[in-house]
Amino acid sequence: MEYVYAAMILHSVDKDINENNVKKIVEAAGIDADEARIKALIAALDDVDISEAIETAAVATAPAAPVAA
Amino acid sequence: MEYVYAAMILHSVDKDINENNVKKIVEAAGIDADEARIKALIAALDDVDISEAIETAAVATAPAAPVAA
Amino acid sequence: MEYVYAAMILHSVDKDINENNVKKIVEAAGIDADEARIKALIAALDDVDISEAIETAAVATAPAAPVAA
Amino acid sequence: MEYVYAAMILHSVDKDINENNVKKIVEAAGIDADEARIKALIAALDDVDISEAIETAAVATAPAAPVAA
Amino acid sequence: MEYVYAAMILHSVDKDINENNVKKIVEAAGIDADEARIKALIAALDDVDISEAIETAAVATAPAAPVAA
Amino acid sequence: MEYVYAAMILHSVDKDINENNVKKIVEAAGIDADEARIKALIAALDDVDISEAIETAAVATAPAAPVAA
Amino acid sequence: MAHVANWKKEEVKELKELLNSHSVIGVVDLLNIPARQMQLMRKSLQGKAIIRMAKKNLIDLALNDIAQNKENITGLSPFMIGQPAIVFTDLxxxxxxxxxxxSKTPAPAKAGSIATADIVVPAGDTGFEPGPFLGELQQVGIPAKIDKGKITVQKDHVIVKEGEEVSKQVATTLTRLDINPMEVGINLRAAYEEETIYTSDILFIDEEKTLQNIQAAFNGAFNLSVNAAIxxxxxxxxxxxNAFIKARNLAVNAAIVNDDTIGLLIGKARTELLAIASAISGVEGALDDELLD
Known part of the structure; x- marks a missing residue:
């Protein structure tokens, strides 16, 4: 999931989600970035609006994710 | 999803899920195999217990019970 | 399930799901194709809209409307 | 489903599930047996633990998620 | 359950579910038919609508499956 | 939430979740790391089993199992 | 049959004809059956069966006479008690x-009768205006009170357990509540069919069980068909x-990103984030404001 999380970080801080940025984050975690996986991620994200996807997920998961115990 | 299905076929018939095998299947379906996507697939499946991953409900989005009341 | 997955690959890449195509995919996975099983599958698929079946799966397994938290 | 039920009868009375036995049952029901379907059935059941397959809820559990657009 | 399965075969192939037909199927499976059990089943089926029972079962157990015809 | 995602990346690549590692990831995303926040996060995560928390989310949201036969 | 009166000979002859011309012979006991029940039974058997009352010894004579045609039929004899009658049918x-x-019908419980099943007073409005009946209900242990101007039973209450005797007071109360927990009707004590005597315990059919068996058969066949990919x-x-769901499970669990999974993976990342946030939400400063909402 590290590649997906990396994309989520970039989205959170409002940075461009491109191969280079994802790669930098993954490498900062101390692992070798797998270019093929990054490319696949970027390609898939091409048509996806992350904010919208999060919102859809948030609605669907609402009861499951009560933020305070 | 064709690459994932190719992996599912190999898993079903108990063959090794490697780049070459996936490629052969995808090409048998009459399309050009995208080497990068195959690499990404193989990399992602590395370290994954496929039988378990197949059976485990994948998406953490459902109505059930809240984690903590 | 290999025959079914073969049909799913063909569906994913928008190719005709016929005996010959299913056979080629299964054989590419390195096993002997069982003609009877392929025929049975193709016959059963005759009246089925795969996209619809997939969508049904997606919908049927979708979370029920979340109870507002 | 008649072929599947025929297999289940043989299974429940502890008889061998083979082409001949399935054929006899289906024909006793007054219909022409389709040899190809019987062959496909027998092939599919090969390697299957029938008791377990009968008991195991058939639908994979996976809540779906809102397929993001 | 062999008697019930025999009835299900007859239902699947749209034949009359009567003592004689159930008996023929059970005997085709190579066992002695128990007349009392067959009679009891036929009598019980008088008030049970198999199609309806199946539909109810299908809804309960197979969320992803379109109701079997 | 970039800090939490950074921790999740470290968790998924099996690296130690410490201040320095989180900081490197956040900075790789091109923003100034907020040291106080990182300290607080690390302290808070000290008592949390991330695998379990993630799994709990998945379990809590799993669909009800289909009724077995 | 030297000393047998002519009318008796006639009757035995008739019984024998009926016995020979029907495949199924049943024995019932009509002792203490109310006239209304007799009518109901005749109505429900109309066109399907013939019912004939006769003296036990005459029936026995007829049975003995045809025993060579219908083997074992004299086995019905011990089931002829009370006021026996024979039912002739091809069902x-x-x-x-x-x-x-x-064709059995509900009947009020009489004082002293034994409950054949738990007798339940259901929750709800009894239709009675407030009055002494409330005390009567409470006296026999029924949780009742006044609600919206009516005497209301607060929750389902088992007033007589299966096998227990119905007291006079309870019987009166049940009658006033119009609860008819008993069943009256004609019991088929035994039936003869194809050389076999079936007793009532065997003849009892559990339709609920049959329904369950059909559903289990269908579910089993469905499971087998899907699991073995038939x-x-x-x-x-x-x-x-199933193939789709399994493939998608694999793809999402292994974080294989493609057009079909990207939305799910984003959702998964988000859900996991929230789960972790939830676990640490009590620690000040650990979360940004957005996650604290």
Whole structure:
């Protein structure tokens, strides 16, 4: 999931989600970035609006994710 | 999803899920195999217990019970 | 399930799901194709809209409307 | 489903599930047996633990998620 | 359950579910038919609508499956 | 939430979740790391089993199992 | 049959004809059966069965006389008690039993009778205005009170357990509540069919169980068909769905990103984030404001 999380970080801080940025984050975690996986991620994200996807997920998961115990 | 299905076929018939095998299947379906996507697939499946991953409900989005009341 | 997955690959890449195509995919996975099983599958698929079946799966397994938290 | 039920009868009375036995049952029901379907059935059941397959809820559990657009 | 399965075969192939037909199927499976059990089943089926029972079962157990015809 | 995602990346690549590692990831995303926040996060995560928390989310949201036969 | 009166000879002859011309012979006991029940039974058997009352010894004579045609038929003799009657039919024994069971009707509980099942007073409005009846209900232990101007039973209450005797007071109360917990009707004590005597315990058909068996048969066949990937018209859609779901499970769990999974993976990342946030939400400063909402 590290590649997906990396994309989520970039989205959170409002940075461009491109191969280079994802790669930098993954490498900062101390692992070798797998270019093929990054490319696949970027390609898939091409048509996806992350904010919208999060919102859809948030609605669907609402009861499951009560933020305070 | 064709690459994932190719992996599912190999898993079903108990063959090794490697780049070459996936490629052969995808090409048998009459399309050009995208080497990068195959690499990404193989990399992602590395370290994954496929039988378990197949059976485990994948998406953490459902109505059930809240984690903590 | 290999025959079914073969049909799913063909569906994913928008190719005709016929005996010959299913056979080629299964054989590419390195096993002997069982003609009877392929025929049975193709016959059963005759009246089925795969996209619809997939969508049904997606919908049927979708979370029920979340109870507002 | 008649072929599947025929297999289940043989299974429940502890008889061998083979082409001949399935054929006899289906024909006793007054219909022409389709040899190809019987062959496909027998092939599919090969390697299957029938008791377990009968008991195991058939639908994979996976809540779906809102397929993001 | 062999008697019930025999009835299900007859239902699947749209034949009359009567003592004689159930008996023929059970005997085709190579066992002695128990007349009392067959009679009891036929009598019980008088008030049970198999199609309806199946539909109810299908809804309960197979969320992803379109109701079997 | 970039800090939490950074921790999740470290968790998924099996690296130690410490201040320095989180900081490197956040900075790789091109923003100034907020040291106080990182300290607080690390302290808070000290008592949390991330695998379990993630799994709990998945379990809590799993669909009800289909009724077995 | 030297000393047998002519009318008796006639009757035995008639019985023998009926015995010979029907495949199923049942024995019932009509002792203490109210006239209304007799009518109901005759109505439900009309066109399906003939019922004939006769003296036990005459029936026995007839049975003995035809025993060579119908082997074992004298086995019905011990079941002829009370005021026996013979039912002649071509329905199978189980169906005959069911028709008779179905023609039974509810009846009020009499003082001293034994409950054949738990007698329940259901929750709800009794229709009675407030008055002494409330005390009567409470006296026999029924949780009742006044609600919206009516005497209301607060929750379902078992007033007599199965096998227990119904007291006079309870019987009166049940009658006033119009609860008829008893069943009256004609019991098929035994039936003869194809050389076999079926007793009532065997003839009892559990329809609920049959329904469950059919559903279990269908579910089992469905499961087998889908799990072993045996495509049938009834299951091919489920097989496809299953293949799709399994492939998607693999893709999402292994974080294989493609157009079909990206939305799910984003959702998964988000859900996991929230789960972790939830676990640490009590620690000040650990979360940004957005996550604290």
């Amino acid at each position: 199978n024994s189980f169906k005959l039993y069911k028709i008779l069971e179905d 495509p049938t018209n009834a299951t091919v859609s489920a097989i496809l769905s």
